[in-house]
Structure formats: structure tokens, C-alpha cells
Amino acid sequence: MPAPDDRLTPQQRRERVVRRAALAKALIAAREQAGLNQSQLAQASGLSRSAIVRLERGDASISSDRLWDLARALGTTPSQLYAAAEADEAAAQTLE
Incomplete structure (x- = not known):
């Protein structure tokens, strides 16, 4: 479970927003590449459409188990999704 925002420093909160946005872009790109809409991805992955x-939108985090389910439904791997997110310059800078 992610830490509540009020337990994070301002820097950690900013990084969380940037990282979630980068992963969001990676998920959208993978879903579109797979030719799925959100409802189809939800059904194939076992996540709810609202979770997707x-x-x-970058409003939520995801457990490693659920990321594996999403990756399988998208025909990719968790590492490829993370690599796509890490390719985002702003997200990569959070690792420095």
C-alpha cells in the first residue's frame, strides 16, 4: 500500500506525481498498441475499468501482482512497461 500523501515530503509528492504520469503514458501506449479499449483491458486483466x-490518469498506484496481470493482458512484460515509463525524461530524473 502506498504511503499517504501527508506522510511524504513535498519532494516525494512531486516525484510520485511524475512517476505515476510516466507509467500512465506507458500503459495508455501499450493498451493502444494492443488494440484494446479500457473495458477490454479491464476484462482481460481482471482489474476494474475504474482502476484502469x-x-x-496517474491518480493511482498499482501493486506488482496487478502490474503483472496488466502486462499479460497487454501482451508485454512489467519490465517493458517500467522501461517505457523510465524513458520519460522527467521520470528518469526522479532516479537521480
Whole structure:
């Protein structure tokens, strides 16, 4: 479970927003590449459509188990999704 925002420093909160946005872009790109809409991805992955929406808006985090389910439904791997997110310059800078 992610830490509540009030337990994070301002820097950690900013990084969380940037990282979630980068993963959101990666998920959207992978979903579109797979030719799926959000409802189809939800059905194929076992996540709810509302969970998909929150992830794609960058409003939520995801457990490693659920990321594996999403990756399988998208025909990719968790590492490829993370690599796509890490390719985002702002997200990569959070690792420095």
C-alpha cells in the first residue's frame, strides 16, 4: 500500500506525481498498441475499468501482482512497461 500523501515530503509528492504520469503514458501506449479499449483491458486483466481509468490518469498506484496481470493482458512484460515509463525524461530524473 502506498504511503499517504501527508506522510511524504513535498519532494516525494512531486516525484510520485511524475512517476505515476510516466507509467500512465506507458500503459495508455501499450493498451493502444494492443488494440484494446479500457473495458477490454479491464476484462482481460481482471482489474476494474475504474482502476484502469485511475491508473491512466496517474491518480493511482498499482501493486506488482496487478502490474503483472496488466502486462499479460497487454501482451508485454512489467519490465517493458517500467522501461517505457523510465524513458520519460522527467521520470528518469526522479532516479537521480
